[in-house]
Amino acid sequence: MIALAVIAIAGVLYRVLRFESFPVASHREPAAPTVVLLDGSFGARFAGEMIAERESFFAHNVVLRAEPNNLDFVATVVRERAIGVTSGQKFLLAAWGGAPVTAFAASLLDTSIAIFTLEASGLRRPADLIDKRLGYRRGSEGEVIFDAMMAQLRLPRSRIVKLPDRDNFDALSSGEVDAIIAPVDREPAPSEPGYVRLNVIKPQDYGIHVPGLVYFASSDLVRDRPSAIMQVLTGVIKGWRFVYGDYTHSVPVLVRFDPERLKPERIKFELERQRELVLPADGRIADYDERRWRTLRDVLLFAKLGEQQFPLTQLVTYQFLRDVYRQPIDRIAPGVTTGR
Numbered sequence: 001m002i003a004l005a006v007i008a009i010a011g012v013l014y015r016v017l018r019f020e021s022f023p024v025a026s027h028r029e030p031a032a033p034t035v036v037l038l039d040g041s042f043g044a045r046f047a048g049e050m051i052a053e054r055e056s057f058f059a060h061n062v063v064l065r066a067e068p069n070n071l072d073f074v075a076t077v078v079r080e081r082a083i084g085v086t087s088g089q090k091f092l093l094a095a096w097g098g099a100p101v102t103a104f105a106a107s108l109l110d111t112s113i114a115i116f117t118l119e120a121s122g123l124r125r126p127a128d129l130i131d132k133r134l135g136y137r138r139g140s141e142g143e144v145i146f147d148a149m150m151a152q153l154r155l156p157r158s159r160i161v162k163l164p165d166r167d168n169f170d171a172l173s174s175g176e177v178d179a180i181i182a183p184v185d186r187e188p189a190p191s192e193p194g195y196v197r198l199n200v201i202k203p204q205d206y207g208i209h210v211p212g213l214v215y216f217a218s219s220d221l222v223r224d225r226p227s228a229i230m231q232v233l234t235g236v237i238k239g240w241r242f243v244y245g246d247y248t249h250s251v252p253v254l255v256r257f258d259p260e261r262l263k264p265e266r267i268k269f270e271l272e273r274q275r276e277l278v279l280p281a282d283g284r285i286a287d288y289d290e291r292r293w294r295t296l297r298d299v300l301l302f303a304k305l306g307e308q309q310f311p312l313t314q315l316v317t318y319q320f321l322r323d324v325y326r327q328p329i330d331r332i333a334p335g336v337t338t339g340r
Helices: 002-021 044-054 073-079 088-096 141-152 169-173 219-224 226-245 247-255 264-278 290-302 319-324
Strands: 034-038 062-066 083-087 101-106 113-118 133-136 161-164 179-183 198-201 213-218
Touching: 034 044, 034 073, 034 226, 044 062, 044 226, 044 247, 044 264, 062 226, 073 083, 073 088, 073 101, 073 213, 083 088, 083 226, 088 101, 088 141, 088 213, 088 290, 101 219, 101 226, 101 319, 113 141, 113 169, 133 141, 141 179, 141 290, 169 179, 213 219, 213 226, 219 226, 226 247, 226 264, 226 319, 247 264
Parallel strands: 034 062, 034 083, 133 161, 133 179
Antiparallel strands: 083 213, 101 213, 113 179, 113 198
16 A cells, blocks of 8 residues: 555645656746847838838848938947948958958949039040049049959049049039049939039959948847848848839839938939849849959058958858758748748
């Protein structure tokens, strides 16, 4: 009898311990928010991210925020363990300076910088700019790319009269300068007051191909939450497809971000100006290649803006792009990813 009692007690203890080890019900902790920061104001150049947020192509825990006046943008991304969108030049210089960041895709696959002249001036090629007045912004991406283009073409940069802070279309139309360096989305539209016909000289036409706007993240986020990177990348690809799929649907959504500042016709015009940078005829949305990064590295070294502290292989990854394009984008639901 004593033996049977011992066995019964042991059985009860076993069942108690077993159920304590495996709780009947538990609640999942909510996913940590993924912050996506834009280096600038809401507008056409960030249309893919804006649409992804409004059309629920992002998971519910993704927070989109514009940072138009942040002079230390890359450091903010690192501090918040976030995802950022900025120029390839700003990213690479910050990474060389020791910022722990990793680039994983691009929104503008090539630079949006161009040189504008009045059509009536007859200035249509880089060689035509010799001995002419050029409006630019000192230390900007535009100045660096322009100098690299002229050097590659073996044209004498010393014979260009550079006028700082004259990189606006008013200075061009008034005759203060003969040419300006500016992003293509700043070009005046034909419907706007004071419009004049322009010539556009694009660095890409002369062999200068560098990443435009790139997606990057703090290295901690890339290491610890690769599925968050995949989810955001999938969302922005869907967002850009939606943007250019039908303006009658996408433009009103974009305008609602800031109706006082964003006007439908202007948004459409800017989207068209950057279309080939987002949707290349021979490439995929968000994709980039090593050749563009090597060119950007060489351009920055030529301009003596920094020193290469780390090889590109430590700063740029292509794995997320490979993974996300292994399956049809449309089949990936928000928040559902395979990770790396």
